[in-house]
Amino acid sequence: xxxxxxGRSLGLLVxxxxxxxxxxxxxxxxxxxxxxxHLFQRKRHSLALTAALLLCAAILYVPANLLPVMYTDxxxxxxxxxxxxxxxxxxxxxxxxxxxxxxxxxIVVPLLKIVSLSVVLFSAWRRSPRYRTQRSELxxxxxxxxxxxxxxxxxxxxxxxxxxxxxxxxVAVGWGALAFAAVVxxxxxxxxxxxxxxxWETPP
Amino acid sequence: MPxxxxxxxxxxxxxxxxxxxxxxxxxxxxxxxxxxENGSIDTAIALSIAALVLFLLSNAYPLxxxxxxxxxxxxxxVGAALGFYRQDHAGLAALVFITTVVGPFLQIAGLxxxxxxxxxxxxxxxQTTVFRLLALVRPWTFIEVFMLGALVALVRVAAYAxxxxxxxxxxxxxxxxxxxxLTSRTSPGQFWRWVEGSEA
Numbered sequence: 001x002x003x004x005x006x007g008r009s010l011g012l013l014v015x016x017x018x019x020x021x022x023x024x025x026x027x028x029x030x031x032x033x034x035x036x037x038h039l040f041q042r043k044r045h046s047l048a049l050t051a052a053l054l055l056c057a058a059i060l061y062v063p064a065n066l067l068p069v070m071y072t073d074x075x076x077x078x079x080x081x082x083x084x085x086x087x088x089x090x091x092x093x094x095x096x097x098x099x100x101x102x103x104x105x106x107i108v109v110p111l112l113k114i115v116s117l118s119v120v121l122f123s124a125w126r127r128s129p130r131y132r133t134q135r136s137e138l139x140x141x142x143x144x145x146x147x148x149x150x151x152x153x154x155x156x157x158x159x160x161x162x163x164x165x166x167x168x169x170x171v172a173v174g175w176g177a178l179a180f181a182a183v184v185x186x187x188x189x190x191x192x193x194x195x196x197x198x199x200w201e202t203p204p
Numbered sequence: 205m206p207x208x209x210x211x212x213x214x215x216x217x218x219x220x221x222x223x224x225x226x227x228x229x230x231x232x233x234x235x236x237x238x239x240x241e242n243g244s245i246d247t248a249i250a251l252s253i254a255a256l257v258l259f260l261l262s263n264a265y266p267l268x269x270x271x272x273x274x275x276x277x278x279x280x281x282v283g284a285a286l287g288f289y290r291q292d293h294a295g296l297a298a299l300v301f302i303t304t305v306v307g308p309f310l311q312i313a314g315l316x317x318x319x320x321x322x323x324x325x326x327x328x329x330x331q332t333t334v335f336r337l338l339a340l341v342r343p344w345t346f347i348e349v350f351m352l353g354a355l356v357a358l359v360r361v362a363a364y365a366x367x368x369x370x371x372x373x374x375x376x377x378x379x380x381x382x383x384x385x386l387t388s389r390t391s392p393g394q395f396w397r398w399v400e401g402s403e404a
Contacts, residue, residue: 152353
């Protein structure tokens, strides 16, 4: 069976910004004739960049979950909340649907993202010919759900802005929030630098 | 027959000369390849104007106020970012500000800048630059995530204090829906179809 005709085999480039298909010209820095975006056969240094960003995200995932994201001072006591204890507070206050939501968005999604991107990255690097469609779909799902993990950062931002009644209650930001936000941003960038087409490269 | 290449797996497809009348998917990786793209530019402009008004309302009025023992405190959308800034977390403040204020604003303003001249068969100066700026900003608009985050924060505060939703909370919810409708109607493919229509 002949290998399928691809953009690369036909000398065609596809613009990732406007999806125009363009004949590849032998010029140093080709640009899309329609939207003037830079054209690449494949995103440059895709695997290395994605791996580096992913590694940083995986390292920061530890402090993001261990360090307090928020300190609450009330006249009665002082509380330090990590992401997980925040979920437990919601659970005990009776709003379990919200607790489940935060648990999925803040704990499951970032972990799923790091694991899925690692799987996809590893199989692109190995040029593994199996389960390509599933991996491609996995990658697109990660890209789609990734943004939802910002949820906790916004919740903290509002609590910090609102609960500043010094005599009664005071909320301060913890370094865990910064680490957590960094995990979300780094994994978003890791998904952007990854070139999906590397999953479909024919093995040598 | 024209050839199009799948941006997700590089497979080349032959297509008919006329526009796809329904959504097509890549034969190999199942990524979405073509959409019908026959939307009206008037609808897109109307949605952009509605989004702009909702965006201004969302920033002009308080989002939410809390009441405890007679003292009231409220915050706006920008106030959420400022809270981080006041506690010396400028990075977090910038992240919240960019994803909830700058991102939506650039998206709405950029679309209006491109679409209003296109409706009169003209092209805005710097059209390609603004288009690429929009493509850059689009993935960093997180209004819908912010709304859900606000809900979580309010549930937590409700345990201590009375929560009074402000005008901006409602306008923000409407902005979220308007932006979703606008984004699906102004895909890159659709935009360039309008541009080609203005050249013809």
